[in-house]
Amino acid sequence: xxxxxxxxxxxxxxxxxxxxxxxxxxxxxxxxxxxxxxxxxxxxxxxxxxxxxxxxxxxxxxxxxxxxxxxxxxxxxxxxxxxxxxxxxxxxxxxxxxx
Numbered sequence: 422x423x424x425x426x427x428x429x430x431x432x433x434x435x436x437x438x439x440x441x442x443x444x445x446x447x448x449x450x451x452x453x454x455x456x457x458x459x460x461x462x463x464x465x466x467x468x469x470x471x472x473x474x475x476x477x478x479x480x481x482x483x484x485x486x487x488x489x490x491x492x493x494x495x496x497x498x499x500x501x502x503x504x505x506x507x508x509x510x511x512x513x514x515x516x517x518x519x520x
Contacts, residue, residue, distance in 0.1 A: 438470035475513045478506050
């Protein structure tokens with residue numbers, strides 16, 4: 422038995438989960454959230470969704486590379502994290518092919 426109103430789907434904006442819109446790279450090479458996204462009630466869910474996609478995993482690779490270059494992590498830490506991220510990217514590619 423269902424009651425009226427319990428099956429409502431959320432109406433997301435058209436930009437929802439699109440990394441280059443919700444977390445674009447600035448001229449200095451870093452990413453930042455635009456001001457209009459900060460006002461959006463879906464901002465956290467949107468950014469999390471974008472970062473779970475393959476583009477977001479590539480951003481995480483960039484972060485790992487920067488940490489390695491600055492000496493924050495060592496070679497083995499970088500290798501391990503990049504291997505894990507590459508595995509996740511590959512898994513997403515296979516999932517997308519099956520859908």
